[in-house]
Amino acid sequence: MRGADGTRQRLPTGRWLGLAGVGDRRADHALTHCCDGPTVDLGCGPGRLVAALMQRGVLALGVDISPTAVAITRFRGAPALRRDLFGPLPGAGRWSYALLADGNIGIGGDPQRILRRTADLLAPDGLAIVEFGRPGTGSVTRQIRLESRSHIGSWFPWASVGIDHADQLARTTGFRILSTADVGGRHIAWLRRHRATEAVTVR
Incomplete structure (x- = not known):
């Protein structure tokens, strides 16, 4: 991933494909363990979380703009x-859970817009499970593009949001944070649409 300022970052393709180490497996479990009803994975990528939910018998659907990602997800069954x-x-307005994993809070370069869209998709008491960046990384929108040895993509807007900004972002988009966790160096927040007081336990 190359930023318009010239910075480069290697993408965690192994994690996305489910070829992860122990820490990433624990984080993926944390993202999905409480999902016991209809779940939509927004920006599902190659579909590892959707597949894991389906294997548990949980109704789940992945959504992604990439034809390759959708094809891989379907290949997983x-x-x-x-x-x-x-x-x-x-299912707009009826999903029990919505996942924004792997930094997908940054989709479109507007975290407020993606969270408001998530709220529209959820049932009134629905839960958004969101992966944020590490503390201290701020809330930044920039232009990026994806590059490989054989292909250079087009520029598009992307945002990164540190977990320490999660509470403010939740409050401005109609959510409240139930719980947060650092699991294997990945930062996850559970956001409820209404004034529930229960906490989520990470196992």
């Missing part, structure tokens, strides 16, 4: 749609 997250999606 998990359902996925190639759609713009901000366009029409099935």
